[in-house]
Amino acid sequence: MKNYFKSKGFITVLASVISIVVGLLIGFILLIVFNPAYAVGGLGSIVSKGFSSSDKFAKVLYQAAPLIMTGLSVGFAFKTGLFNIGATGQYTVGAFMALVFGIQFQMPWWVCLIAAMIGGAIWGFIPGICKALFNVNEVITSIMFNWLGLFMVNLLLNNMPVMLADHWGASNKDRTAALASANPSAIIPKLGLNELFHSNYMNISIFIAIIIAVVIYIILEKRTFGYELKACGFNKDASIYAGINAKRNIVLSMVISGALAGIGGGIYYLSGTAQYTIVKSLLTMGFNGIPVALLGASSPIGIIFAALFISYIQVGGEALQPEYAKEIIDIIIAVIIYLSAFSLLVKNILGKFIKTDTSNVNAEDKAPASPEPAPVKATEAGSTEEKGGNE
């Protein structure tokens, strides 16, 4: 038992819990600042709303599914030493592909989902190939591809009248058609779960996301492919020395990362409850993948819980209206999520107090190794420091 408390996994979980609690406390302070009268009720709502009814809980799951996917997208890239900040672009292109196959081509949902995956994969492939062949930093390329993706999708949708809601009898021209009227077969099956939860939000997407997370976990931890990818992430030179094709792995890693985000986009817009609105700002679901991945320590299993948590907080936050303005709620939620992602920092602090059993017999070379100056490694911190709570 004593050993259990000293294990690395326990410290990781404890660190996440502590940072979540700190985040909630600061969120509470903000609630007091903005509207003291409802602060206590507001905190209660954030903490308990998600469980208050089966409909709310269904909504938590409904939003968590795409978050898991974008979280996996970012986390997977992290593990392999890449920072995929382009998840939102891949998510957007994925959503677009799913909708085109659903509305324009009248395909069933699973074809749409595969199309979404391919769309995201292509949007990840280009930054990947640029990195592998020309050593262009993937952060720069994928940021540009976020905007390229967004405006390309908007442009295409504007020129595809069949895609828009007004073609199917609704009045809106600024959004895609509701799948219920355009092509009900493209809606992700609910398998009676909607009856069970008394909620229109409920479908099997959360299970799809969890299954994919488990598959990613298996790839990373059990497969030679994952061994190669992680080796490249930790030490590219050593993996080249070991005969691993590092360039191929960079490309594949970005393709898979993009595909995951693409599926996320597909899942969300094939739910039947969401319509893609033509706007000029990037979709936040993709960016939220970053805190999800950090909070989940890039571990696929951790990411499932992190996405559920963030989705839960968001559903709770929505219930703060009308006592709090929507923008204020966003700030509060952002603060909570932001602080929750500090778990790495908290973990390091905890590590100083709780001595883990991971130190070694030959401590001689540890001294020079630990305070190593690693000025350019900052972006990899999330991936290299963490092994995840599930191991």
Place this chain on the structure above:
Amino acid sequence: MSDYVIEMLNITKRFPGIVANDNITLQLKKGEVHALLGENGAGKSTLMSVLFGLYQPEEGCIKKNGEVVKINDPNDANALHIGMVHQHFKLVECFSVLDNIILGVEPNKMGFLQKKEARAKVLELSEKYGLKVDPDALIEDISVGMQQRVEILKMLYRENEILIFDEPTAVLTPQEIDELMEIMRGFKAEGKSILFITHKLNEIMAVADRCTVLRKGKYMGTVNVADTTKEELSKMMVGRNVNFKVDKCDCKPGETVFKAEHVTVPSKLHKKNAVNDVSFEVRAGEIVCLAGIEGNGQTEFVQGITGLTKMSSGRIELLGKDITNATIREKSIMGISHIPEDRHKHGLVLDYSLEQNLVLQQYWEPQFQHNGFIKQQAVREYAEKLIDQFDVRSGQGPITIARSMSGGNQQKAIIAREISKDPKLLIAVQPTRGLDVGAIEYIHKQLVKERDEGKAVLLVSLELDEVMNVSDRILVMYEGEIVGEFDPKTVTVQELGLYMAGAKRQDGHDSKKEEA
């Protein structure tokens, strides 16, 4: 009031599962060179890290000039004029030499860097102590020897009086070592005190006044170097008599295993070729040593033939098969094992566990995977076998993270991995760099054992002792070309030194150059 400039009294430092320093006392006099001797894992670096403020001891105290001081971090150490050259240098790779030297103590006027002053001071110091550096070169582009000079200049720039050298000669050529010894004597004459961590007895005998010996974290005693011998010191350090000579029978070379023809490799630093038209053979059952001063193309040659960099021309053969254009993986499968020069950069994935590192070259073989799934059990068993067989010591066995292992054991792990692959050709680049006599003895034995089993061994070494003791045939490389071939039994160290420095050249190799 005190004879000693620094005293570390009864220091005890524990890590989970081990006492790294057990009641150790070290007293450094002003103006002396004090050697700290011990095997890998004896606790030398830990003790120095305590002095440098990287670790806090559980027991004991540190005194400077007789007064107790508390050193919480390297800044405190710096304030006490304690400076350290670490075994693994602490330099910012993408900064220039000058930037690295002034890093942390940048001279500035209202936030604007005053590099001119700094440059003048650095050049003056460099002149005064004979520490040749190019202040504008980037760290990533300069040799290890020059990087070390940068580290020394860093200490001098900060006007440190107590200089700690953590295994400084591990990475140097014989000539550079002599120079360093001279520099140390210069420091001593100026009244600076030097703590010299090493496990090379020759150097202690040459330069140190006194020597403190540690073994497995325990204090073995402090002796006057003048009153002792190499044999006594090594016995204190290892606890048994060490054989300095490598026992081996005559070599019986068989068929040609490896053949290099006109190999040319471009340099990454300058426009000239790092390796120029190098041809030779390595036969089964012989150890061929590529000797030379660092930076004469040995590294590039090995990287060229192993595939880490591209050769611009030439061809290489393994057992009669052309492998010039084979990939690294193909070469590995065909039977080339490579113990790389830089064990942290190439040899290990430091964040992987020991077992994951032990299968780094073989994880894809059916032995370790089935349909792409790694057979964790097989990996574990294989790792345990190697750990046992090669005596790789670590905190948690197979699941120890490689980063947390000592340098000697990291190297043992690499050697275990590469030898266990049962190669046809074993390429070992400075395999004993930074290791203690016990480990060196062991690795030399392994190399000779591989040779006796009929493997071809290509050894690249900067250590003349190693070159003379281990090899069956010596090729000297100078400025990217082979300038001489020798039999270690008939050649002297002095003679080799002349070739290594480029002062002499064998006729046969001269004419070859003219042809090309």
